Amino acid sequence: MTGIISRRFGGKRRPAEPGRIPPGQYETRDFQVLSAGPTPRVALEDWDFRVVVEGCEERRWAWEEFCALSREHFVRDIHCVTKWSKLDTEWEGVSIDTLLAGVQSEAKYAIAFCDGGYTTNLPLADITGGKAWIVDSYGGQPLAPEHGGPARLLVPHLYFWKSAKWVRGLRLAKEDAPGFWEALGYHNYGDPWREQRYWND
Ligand SMILES: Nc1nc2c(c(=O)[nH]1)N[C@H]1C(S)=C(S)[C@@H](COP(=O)(O)O)O[C@H]1N2
Numbered sequence: 001m002t003g004i005i006s007r008r009f010g011g012k013r014r015p016a017e018p019g020r021i022p023p024g025q026y027e028t029r030d031f032q033v034l035s036a037g038p039t040p041r042v043a044l045e046d047w048d049f050r051v052v053v054e055g056c057e058e059r060r061w062a063w064e065e066f067c068a069l070s071r072e073h074f075v076r077d078i079h080c081v082t083k084w085s086k087l088d089t090e091w092e093g094v095s096i097d098t099l100l101a102g103v104q105s106e107a108k109y110a111i112a113f114c115d116g117g118y119t120t121n122l123p124l125a126d127i128t129g130g131k132a133w134i135v136d137s138y139g140g141q142p143l144a145p146e147h148g149g150p151a152r153l154l155v156p157h158l159y160f161w162k163s164a165k166w167v168r169g170l171r172l173a174k175e176d177a178p179g180f181w182e183a184l185g186y187h188n189y190g191d192p193w194r195e196q197r198y199w200n201d
Pocket residue numbers: 031032033034035036037080081114115116118146147148160161162163164165166167
C-alpha cells in the first residue's frame with residue numbers, strides 16, 4: 001500500500017498550495033521559451049547597460065562593470081500570460097535600485113529596451129523598491145541566450161512579458177508609452193492577480 005502511495009506521489013512534487021497560482025493560470029515545471037523573434041547574439045565586449053532619462057544618457061556600464069555591481073540572489077514565482085506559472089525560480093542579478101541610485105528625475109515611467117528591438121513599459125514604482133532586477137543567472141547557471149542571456153529584466157510580480165530578455169537599458173520618462181506587446185493589445189500594466197491580460201481586462 002505504501003508502495004502505491006510513494007509511486008503516486010514520490011516522484012512528483014506536491015501541487016502548489018492554494019493561493020500560490022494566480023487566477024486562470026496552471027503550474028508547469030518546464031521552462032518554455034517565448035520570443036517574438038530570433039535570439040539576438042551580442043559579444044560581451046559589445047554589451048552595455050544604459051539608463052537614459054528624458055533622452056540623456058545618465059549611466060552606462062560595460063559588461064565587466066555590470067558584473068562588479070553588488071548582486072542579489074532570490075527565488076520568485078513567474079507567471080506567463082499564456083497561462084503557465086513556474087514556482088520557485090532561482091535568479092541572480094543586480095537590483096534596479098542599485099542601477100538607479102543617485103539618478104535624479106521626475107520620471108514616473110520606464111521603458112526597457114533590448115537587442116532585437118523589443119520594448120516593454122512599466123511604472124517606475126514597479127521596478128524600484130526591491131521589486132525588479134537585471135538578472136544574468138538562472139538556476140545557478142549563466143542565463144541561457146534563449147531565456148534572455150546575457151541579461152534580462154525580471155519583474156516577477158507582473159506577467160512575464162514585462163521581463164524583457166536581452167535587455168540593454170531603461171529609458172525613464174514623465175509620460176507612459178506602450179511597449180511592443182502593450183501596443184499589440186496586451187494590458188498596459190499586466191497584474192496576474194487581477195488577470196490583466198489584454199487591453200480591456
Ligand atoms: N526581448 C524580448 N523579451 C521578451 C520577449 C521577447 O519576445 N523579446 N517575450 C516576452 C514574453 S511574451 C515572455 S512570456 C517571456 C518569456 O521568457 P522565456 O522565453 O524565458 O520563457 O519573455 C518576455 N520577454
